[in-house]
Ligand SMILES: Cc1ncc(C[n+]2csc(CCOP(=O)(O)OP(=O)(O)O)c2C)c(N)n1
Ligand SMILES: CC(=O)[C@@H](O)[C@H](O)COP(=O)(O)O
């Protein structure tokens with residue numbers, strides 16, 4: 001039997017006989033399961049793409065032919081077949097391989113992905129470049145039914161369908177799931193494509209043709225004609241200019257391989273609809289693909305277990321509870337998520353307030369403008385969104401919400417370092433990209449209780465407002481039950497100290513507090529980046545010689561910059577040390593370790609402050 005261990009590159013795979021591939025698929029699936037159970041990572045989607053990955057590398061001449069994995073969270077089988085099997089034990093850990101495709105990691109990773117729905121645009125760009133260079137190669141986008149709901153995917157299809165002379169194949173990997181169950185009219189349309197016995201018949205297209213292998217072009221025409229003959233009327237994708245084939249069974253190599261060979265021979269703009277199951281081959285994941293979408297480490301023989309001891313409440317949970325409480329007290333509240341119900345803590349809200357819950361699909365831009373429309377008519381929308389994904393909706397935030405001063409609350413989860421997902425998902429830029437927008441309130445809670453207070457405060461503010469909080473939990477502060485608010489733009493002095501004032505924006509306040517204790521510095525929980533508590537800053541500048549700003553966000557343009565701008569405007573001549581995230585992308589790893597590595601733990605802050613203000617500390621020592 002052919003062994004997975006002997007496949008160092010796809011060329012080794014291509015040397016195998018077709019009959020050996022089923023054995024490889026079994027080993028590959030088992031390897032994915034065992035490996036992810038030891039490292040944590042995206043499981044269900046990868047179990048679902050085992051056969052598709054084998055078929056693609058078997059049929060196409062990778063890496064010369066380009067494969068772009070949309071989102072890329074389903075690319076582990078691809079990593080394993082392209083020389084990274086042994087490195088899978090380092091997946092998503094500091095110094096290890098990424099959980100997503102990266103051009104710098106392998107020549108087989110044709111394009112870096114992680115934010116969804118970019119694959120068709122990227123592949124079209126590559127296909128046009130190849131056409132212009134008269135290079136004969138294939139360009140393949142593998143995109144899930146969830147990722148297909150984003151506007152960007154349709155922008156690309158719209159463009160591709162009328163672009164002449166491009167060799168591109170879009171493979172829709174339809175598992176009838178996003179992270180949570182799929183939503184929207186497109187999902188209903190895809191379900192219709194599979195109804196009425198059509199899918200059952202189409203499933204056998206490849207197998208039937210394999211039995212009498214005709215010359216390639218004849219074969220191609222027959223498969224094409226057969227699949228199309230089953231379709232009436234033309235699919236949406238045909239109307240957009242693609243040659244649509246499918247749906248076919250994405251776990252059946254006898255269907256996949258001849259169909260891909262056929263499409264390869266045809267060239268042009270091809271669209272293949274493949275049906276897979278999320279979690280395929282691992283019963284627990286098949287039964288609950290949501291739970292197994294992105295698990296931590298677990299024992300595959302028993303599956304994911306509930307923690308025995310109570311765990312600290314996460315910021316996501318604090319938000320979820322607050323949302324339900326506020327919805328209970330204010331009938332105008334509506335909650336919006338762009339396809340991140342679980343991750344954003346909205347499961348209970350959906351159950352309790354189904355008519356006020358909106359999962360709009362992977363459609364961040366639409367989510368924000370949809371909220372703007374709701375706000376125009378007196379509803380109070382809360383958009384729950386990861387900091388990194390709000391980047392997608394920046395123009396909507398400015399043009400549709402802030403410019404019209406609409407009452408929309410943004411609950412920004414995963415602000416700052418996110419850990420295992422790495423640079424693509426890091427929420428490092430929201431302070432910088434939000435604080436420059438007129439009308440926008442930017443709140444940075446320092447702990448879980450502050451998060452609740454600031455959510456209520458921002459919600460009651462009659463204009464656009466954002467509250468940012470990180471992945472996981474904070475100090476573990478007890479969270480009050482009420483819906484109290486705090487004065488907008490007012491900071492709180494948590495510790496009165498000597499010559500240095502540390503201004504903390506957000507959850508790094510805890511580490512900053514320890515540094516303040518050690519240095520006998522003043523500690524201020526700033527609460528808001530905007531409006532900035534200018535009165536307090538003016539006052540502190542009278543009594544302190546130096547300032548330190550601390551934030552888990554990009555230093556450039558961040559909260560520290562806001563303080564410096566204010567000092568400059570007011571001609572306040574005090575040195576300011578800005579502590580925060582440097583001007584480079586920060587790779588995956590464990591959150592606390594990354595922060596410590598950047599000098600953003602208590603010891604690191606202390607050391608930076610001592611070094612930066614060495615003269616002051618030396619004089620102090622000399623004077624005492
Ligand atoms: C722009 C953007 N929004 C949200 C996400 C979070 N996200 C990652 S995977 C996923 C679901 C994707 O569904 P699908 O494409 O069908 O792939 P499947 O998980 O079913 O394999 C979502 C919402 C993302 N990666 N990018
Ligand atoms: C691939 C993707 O974008 C999501 O699955 C993401 O990895 C979820 O991150 P959290 O685990 O922080 O919810």
Ligand SMILES: [Mg+2]
Nearest residue numbers: 144145146177
């Ligand atoms: Mg899907």
